[in-house]
């Protein structure tokens with residue numbers, strides 16, 4: 240597929256600037272063009288606020304213009320919180336609308352409504368780029384479960400730390416800052432009890448050293464109730480969900496409930512909490528994207544269940560030798576994984592390697608809505 244036009248690229252950049260802050264709405268960008276020049280632009284506001292198209296249209300007289308938007312404009316439906324964008328576009332007198340991708344939630348009705356009102360509509364400019372940008376939203380809409388990013392810091396010899404040598408933190412400042420920006424753009428972060436016991440992480444998003452205005456939900460897998468209710472992750476700086484198994488200690492559960500923490504009771508398979516059941520429950524709670532930041536045990540379970548969509552490996556330039564804790568635990572099944580669409584980002588002294596696992600493929604863009 241071809242590269243987006245410059246105007247669509249501007250809309251995509253706007254959408255990317257609000258990635259993950261609009262959930263459960265998709266993050267969308269829109270630019271308004273007159274005589275070959277952008278005269279107004281908008282991005283989706285946080286949930287309940289105006290959509291990208293409405294934000295762009297509110298800024299100028301739009302009569303006779305072309306609107307570039309990354310996703311199909313919304314239509315009226317019962318219980319809708321914001322005015323439908325199709326009606327705002329029609330009322331503003333826009334002449335032509337260029338859309339990168341149809342919204343599976345709108346299903347072509349937005350395009351039909353605009354065409355019925357006499358507006359020229361073109362679909363497909365930037366479709367591939369927008370599909371990739373909206374992978375979490377598209378997966379959640381299609382399957383009802385979150386898009387999963389496995390994040391790990393790993394040494395050149397494949398170790399995630401060397402607790403016996405007192406080495407628990409591997410990466411430098413640039414990598415840490417990058418990881419915090421990613422945390423701020425997802426709905427949830429997950430670790431296992433092993434990481435809480437070993438590292439006592441806060442698991443908050445602190446891009447630029449400051450807490451992000453919208454904190455991801457923190458999720459801890461603790462089947463047996465081994466974590467300390469006084470751990471940093473349980474402090475009330477952001478919502479917390481603890482997934483546990485039947486039979487975990489009632490006193491421990493009570494202590495968590497008193498802190499306002501949500502407890503989910505999950506089934507266990509071979510001693511491990513059922514991850515598919517967890518993801519379905521999270522999807523029902525409008526969690527579209529999840530970063531798994533666990534230790535080797537949790538990563539092995541997610542990969543073994545084929546539930547990882549994207550890997551972010553921060554490779555750090557050292558060998559942890561015979562005391563290194565391997566990313567792939569010898570006693571756990573762990574599949575072979577090839578990454579696609581690989582991007583490499585130098586974050587001196589570390590390197591971030593990112594790619595898609597192919598566990599889920601986004602649907603091919605539909606370019607012609609049904610009549």
Ligand SMILES: NC(=O)c1ccc[n+]([C@@H]2O[C@H](COP(=O)([O-])OP(=O)(O)OC[C@H]3O[C@@H](n4cnc5c(N)ncnc54)[C@H](OP(=O)(O)O)[C@@H]3O)[C@@H](O)[C@H]2O)c1
Nearest residue numbers: 392399431432433434461462511512533534535536537540
């Ligand atoms: N380099 C990195 O990126 C990184 C990141 C995080 C941690 N670490 C290191 O990793 C080490 C901890 O490793 P870990 O493997 O013990 O931590 P973990 O993977 O975060 O936690 C493992 C524990 O989670 C619980 N669990 C519940 N359901 C599970 C499921 N479905 N699948 C897997 N686990 C499940 C299990 O305990 P229960 O049965 O009691 O529930 C299990 O023992 C520490 O040394 C830490 O510093 C490194």
